Amino acid sequence: MCGIVTAIATNNVVPVLLEGLRKLEYRGYDSAGVAVLANGLTRLRSTGRVAELAALADARQLSANIGIAHTRWATHGVPCERNAHPHISGGLAVVHNGIIENFEAIKSSLQARGYVFESDTDTEAIAHLVHSKLATTPDLFEAVRLALNELVGAYAIGVVAEADPFRAIVARRGSPLLLGVGEEGMYAASDTAALLQVTRKVIYLEDGDVAELRLNAYRIVRPDGTPAEREMHISSLSADAVELGQFRHYMQKEIFEQPQALGNTLEIIAGGGSVSPQLFGSRAPEVLDGVRRVLVLACGTSYHAGLVARYWLESVAKVPCSVEIASEYRYRESVPESDTLVVVISQSGETADTLAALKHAHGLGMGRTLAICNVPESAIVRETALRFITRAGPEIGVASTKAFTTQLAALALLTLTLAKLNGRLSEAEEARHLGALRHLPVAVQKVLELEPEIEKWAQRFAAKHHALFLGRGRHWPIAMEGALKLKEISYIHAEAYAAGELKHGPLALVDKDMPVIAVAPADELLEKLKSNLQEVRARGGELYVFADAGSEIAESEGLHILHMPEHYGMLSPVLHVIPLQLLSYHAALVKGTDVDKPRNLAKSVTVE
Ligand code: HGA
Secondary structure, eight states: OOEEEEEEESSOOHHHHHHHHHHHGGGOOSEEEEEEESSSEEEEEESSOHHHHHHHHHHTTOOOSEEEEEEEOOSSSOSSGGGSSOEEETTEEEEEEEEETTHHHHHHHHHHTTOOOOSSOSHHHHHHHHHHHHTTOOOHHHHHHHHHTTOOEEEEEEEEETTOTTOEEEEEEBSOOEEEEOSSEEEEESSGGGTTTTOSEEEEOOTTOEEEEOSSOEEEEOTTSOBOOOOEEEOOOOGGGGOOTTOSSHHHHHHHTHHHHHHHHTGGGSTTOOOOGGGGOTTHHHHHTTOOEEEEEEOHHHHHHHHHHHHHIIIIIOOOEEEEEHHHHTTSOOOOOTTEEEEEEESSSOOHHHHHHHHHHHHTTOOOEEEEESOTTSHHHHHSSEEEEOOOOOOOSSSOSHHHHHHHHHHHHHHHHHHHHTTOOOHHHHHHHHHHHHHHHHHHHHHHTTHHHHHHHHHHHTTOSEEEEEEOGGGHHHHHHHHHHHHHHHOOEEEEEEGGGGGGTGGGGOSTTOEEEEEEOSSTTHHHHHHHHHHHHHTTOEEEEEEETTOOOOOBTTEEEEEESOOOGGGHHHHHHHHHHHHHHHHHHHHTOOTTSOTTOOSSOOOO
16 A cells, blocks of 8 residues: 655666656555655655656656655545645655554644644654754754654655755654665665565564665664664565566456466475475464464455355364454454464555554464465564465455465465364375365366356446345355455445345345346255345346356356356365456456556555
8 A cells, every 4th residue: 555665876766766656556546756855855746647757757857866755545635736745844855654643633733833734644744743853853863763753653654855865764663664775775665576676685674663774874773763683685576576468457467377376375285295284384383282263364355265264164174263354353352262373364464454453462462373475574474473475476456366365275274284283184185185275276277268258247247336246155255255356346336145145135136237146156055045046036136157067057047157167165265256356357347447456445455
């Protein structure tokens, strides 16, 4: 969510700042801006894409050796040029990612001292606060540190000042930020992808760190000003991992990358490998020993992955499992139990609500924690006792696809591991499940071949305003995920129901204008689901059914069927979500929406 780039170098940093912003575009934003020091402070801002900001910079022939840049996803104040970052106070400019919760109190006291606010943002309060500190603490680094100590909330910031043109100051608390040590200079950004153009040497700042970047040096201090040593890492992220290649959109690319992403994620059980606690980290034998229940904390699509896992954990491992929306869990009173494994799921590992829920669980004394994440060095991964890194590769499209299916693969491995530890998994069963997991990439590939038929369906209901998704059992969360995908990228209002709930209310909505999409694999609930489908047909509802071998539902007037290639038992949710991803993708194409950057949404949700 929004992005920051800071650079100080021997050569012109403007192309680096703009290329960095381009690499961060996938996080979602509504405006962009840059400020550089070259014979004074110059600021350019745009409510368009980064390309428009780059055109402005070109037209002005902007060139400098030091600067900060930002893509904004508004939290305080509408998206407009006046609210776009950087924000300025005197000759000092600030970019900020996050939310300052006490900005109103700070703003009032600064206004009382004569500061005039030009924007509606919380960020502008940081700029004026730092500026006000300079009156008594003339050292910029110290002034920033002291100002930050007065802030409540989350931030990653970059600061440059006209009066101090040989260094940039950056800091973080609660929002991601890392330093890059390059040949030509020093850099900072919200994620590694933005810096690969100049360096692979990165340093992850910790919460509360304040850092100074000079041409050939950097230093980091803690909030109290004591020096901090932070390890340098060599990033192994591939520079072209974020290129679009032959695809029209990242979402399409990522849907089609799923066989590869699953293959990479499951490589650890390739060949003769079996499940064992070590899959989740070296401390796993001790942490998983005596686990009697599982609590999954997650948001959005990751929450749906947790809901699927509940069915698996309870039926296969016989471990009671509850799944909670992270933002709710953190604010409600709950009863902690020390034999609970807390599983946090997040694609980016930076999801603010999930991170806060994890900290809340820690605060309640629950130390058995496991992160399922796609980003190895992320904040969430650094805070848990155990981790499983999905190897989906960078996910750029805002609507999550390959992260979801690889999370499911990780959760299937967790289920089998706990089942084995609890003596619930015979050798034969383990071999059967592992065989199915190893075959998953091939099975997914076959499902992807259904795209042309799904495209035809999408044409038909892209004109609708509402849609209902139905599923039962472990496919109910898949129906929820299908509805979420459709809402996110095509803006068609969609609801998901456990099919048995139809008659308790939503059936009243069904008429010829309400397409009903049903996930109908041949499982133990199929007969029940068929009755639910009859209820829909009897009310004139148009049905689109994703069945599979053995479902034996016949096509008829108003009832369209697509047969999935294989019936896949426990792992069937992994296959059944794929046509729903394709359906929403093609519906969005027909509607002409911005598939990879849907309105109002951001990729990495680093604000509460
Ligand atoms: N609160 C600031 C920064 C927003 C942000 O972090 N976006 O991702 C604002 O509203 O400008």
